[in-house]
Amino acid sequence: MNRKTLVLPALAGLLAPVLVACGGGDTAGKGGRAIVVGTTDRFEETTDAPAPFDPAAAYDVSAWNVLHSGFQTLMRLPRSGTAPVADAAEKCWFADRKNEQFRCTLREGLKFSNGNALTAEDVKFSVERALAINFDNGPVSLLSNIDQVETPSEQEVVFHLKTPDATFPQKIATPAAAIVDAQSYDKDKLGNGFKIVGSGPYTVRTEQKDGRVTKLLLEKNAAYQGPLQLRNDKVELRFFDDETSMDKALRAGEVDLVNRTMSPERIARLRADGDDSGVRLLEVPGQEISYLAFNTEDPTVKSKPVRQAIAQLVDRRALTRDAYDRANDPLFSLVPSGITGHQNSFSNKYGEEPSVDKARSILRAANITTPVPLTLTYNEDHYGQANAKAFAALQQQLGNGGLFQVQLQSVKWSEFRPNAAQGKYAVYGMGWFPDFPDPDNFVAPFIGKDNFLRSPYRNTRISDDLIPSSRETGQREAAARYFQQAQDIVADEVPVLPLWQGKSYVAARQNVTGAEWALNSASELQPWELGRGA
Template sequence: MNRKTLALPAVIGLVAPLIAACGGSDGGSDDTSLKVGTTDRISASAEAPAPLDPAYAYDVGSWNILRQSLQTLLVQPRGGGDPQPEAAEHCAFTDTGNERYSCTLRKDLKFADGGPVTADDVKYSVERVLRIDSESSVAGLLSTVDTVETRGDREVVFHLNSADATFPYKLSTPVAAIVDPDEYPEDRLLDGFSVHGSGPYTMEAQVEDGTLAKAVFTRNPNYRGSLDVRNGRAELVAFETAEAMGTAIAGGDIDVMSRTLTPDQVNELDAKPDDGIEVVEMSGLDIRYLAFDTDAPAVQNKAVRQAIAQIVDRNELVARVYGAQSEPLYSLVPASLPGHSNAFLNKYGEPSAAKAAKILDEAGISTPVPLDLHFTVDHYGSATAEEFDVLADQLNASGLFTVGDPKGAPWKEFRPASLKGKYEVWGMGWFPDFPDADNYLAPFLDKKNFLGSPYANSKVQQVLIPRSRREPDRMDAAPSLTEVQDIVAEDVPVLPLWQGKQYIAARDDVTGTAYALNSSSTLQLWELGKGVGSE
């Protein structure tokens, strides 16, 4: 088997493992060029004309573009742990209540065009996101920001409206990226595919039919930050299918396959130890779940949602579709994070059509209940279609639901439609903004949630989430987080399905693959190089 398994920590506060990048740091140079494949399809449309504006972008594909070309005050370390300074020289809470956070910028920060980066630019960038407050709900990550103050050219102070121990992590995400005020309008989104920042690369977009076909990253000579850039140029090439991406790496047209490899591809590459391509397996924190429009007539009664939760067999789903590459998940919070509880397993136990029938009967729901399932065909990998066929089969086999063929749509249509309430039940994935249980709960349950869901629970929003954020030691937040998960299992506004691992495949002359992805599924192109060496 030619697979490397890397157990990178996913828990806040753990020390980064002492794993050397593939081949060390001697393989990368200004003239090193790499081509990386992806199946992420980033499109501009009338419904979503600004896919790469940090005030709108809120999916892993778009963020992976922004992380290469925009700079944040803090960055999540290559191997895990607390955020570390990036554009900042130093950041810290300056009060005992976690309500005032100050950062001092590095000296001589510059945008890619050579213009200076100042504290006023940081203030502008954050306030712009909050002012625009786009329908993607990405501004919700900054919901605890009350005011932003600058002190001279290098110090910026965030005054929060409530305690938020997770705030440093939020500053490490692209929503808090520093943008050039001369390029980004103050009160509207920047349409198209341009990105203007101070990150490790500049980006040139090659667009075909409104979709990003290739993002060409060139090392930014004006970059000042903490990242060690190990190549001079990296091209991120979009493929329509994982199979086409696999053909490209086999033919030497690309050097690396990133997300998303199919389960079959991982198994096939493992079985070929001498083909010059290596699979790297890393711990992942991505999850898949069903979302419900709790105002839709078919699922408005929570008994219907509870019955679905009682029927779905996660073990069968994982075994039939993903095998050892994922595991059943019984909460929105992955099993490896502090604060996780098996809330759905505790409430529903093993799958049972008889128990589901009792739930529906006691609620006076006539059966079979007609139901439509929706999924995206090009955002989470080609196995998604098979996954939804299995879910439909399970619900139909119970005799309590009538589910037609699941309906698939490309992400550029799927995401706007879900936000506009056109689906009653749809499948989504979540790649964490940062590795903390809060980021698996608040985005779905807080005000202006990521799903555009009408579901709201006042205790969750007004008591439990704020209480959990007051705890600097995240283990101390577990009681509040557990109660939130119990409420989710009772009301079922979402239904967690499985937690995945993450993989890349690379030709054997590529170095740095150990850190090509971090635990939040961030693509770290700056880690990759070419050379001779081994881990």
């Protein structure tokens, strides 16, 4: 989100941002009370995030779920599948064979929620605004390949790219390219608060206290012109301080669905209860990943053998078994299973089982004195309580054999993300939800000068050769070989260390319908698909 991409990404043992239930496309939610979604996510204004719902700044999965409802993009991901379809655009296409010029024609009659007409100039303004603001923790890297935007008419937009990019349609389907009203947003600075002036399927109303959203209501936008058919008139996000109170509200029928976060223990309890509780638990495929990120300029982990020794000691199977109650799967590469080009590069190099002897040999060959002091930094209020348990397990694993002397450091999310981007942590835990379902989005965001982590790590073979070559390839299956080579390089140099691939667990009341369409291929919420019925 990102991860998303930040995203940021839904993480281990947490309920992914999806809403799932039984039944079909019933429209019983129309005209009645709002469908209530419970969440432990927080939306708050901070110095580093003054406008949590500004598309130029928002880059985590929870915020993107809101932005997809309040704003339109030229294209969006479909109900299922990975090829973007037209949204605010009537049609879009590459106008050349090199994937360097992309053209879109807008739908007729588009309007923002304030009544202003949406034209090609607003599209141009929105993209150029995001590039000009260049927010440190934002999604600007998804747009950084745009060289120029032209508007031949009020209905036509032409993007000229710096280099070929077959993934560009997927990038402008993300909220990074959300279309804002040029009369309502400053062109060179972020807004303040939680304002959304968009043309999406819903208008967004919030209630706040002390700079934090206490209630968020999505209401059907009567001015919306687009392909989506809403199966409800209102969706309310209700915020909880912890999963216990959220679970209690779900069981009492005060909440229709729960959405982020649930611990592995909570998932196991719901599974054991079965449908008799009035709540249904479903498991759906997930593409979120969790990983350790390394500041490769920090003296502690600057040496590649140190990072390789860490890779040799981590026991992913024990981690997912003991810390997450098997709610996630071990991950041995940046590109998760189910995505084109996936291969287990880390297990190919280090094996699936940890080895103290091999780790010791790596450090000894590099003349590195042991134990190596190491601080692992993690977060709980964004990634959930299970993260603390996971990092305690990692501390024990890395301490085996006396090769590392490990300390743990828990930091609140409001400080964690900006501090990590400023290089204040040697090793820290992060999650990633894909911005779009393509191997490019599991490799490119972590490599090069504009990387999402603001990491100093560079590899020109990946950034200057493999990724550009892959983006010249419109058939993504044919691009797989480039990403397989990139995964092998990452496994050798270890700028990041993948830990697990998430499963998405969803709990919903039995009378909620639209489950089969509530999640698209990037695991993004589609609240317009939800209704209430038998």
